[in-house]
Amino acid sequence: MSRIEIVERLKQYFITEVLDGKDIGLDESTPLLEWGVINSLEIVRLLGFIQQQFGVEVPADDITAEYFSSLLSITDLILMHEKAARP
Template sequence: MDIKEKIRNFIESNLIVFEDEAVFTDDDNIFQMGFVNSLFAMKLLGYIEQEFGITVANEDLDIANFSTLNSIVRLIGKHKQEV
């Protein structure tokens, strides 16, 4: 399973809406759409750091880096290149 699939599965398993209502593209803002909340952001951060063996730097703790599937994948890619 690639990075994007892992992240999508994690997001889908933590939705706060009914699954049949939660259709989102790789560039949809999952927070603005109401699929997840701010508490999920902390859970997502923990998952990313543990699953991918990275530490997200303070300067990257911007909601924009966690709001879409593509932005999350870019963030992970950036940190994996730094390792």
């Protein structure tokens, strides 16, 4: 899956599941933590979505503000673990 496709899936997830259908102008660099879009409870839900949609389990060591700061950083996290899981 391409980087653009992952960003778009994540954006749609946030709009439908977190923002109750409101598109507040999210883009790949929107500061999710600063804008209050994501919090610790939402991270737990997001991890389930990532596992279901992308087949990626994020290790506890990578559950940091750095990796969940924007759609792009989450995408990078997914791609990093997706590549590591490939034989």
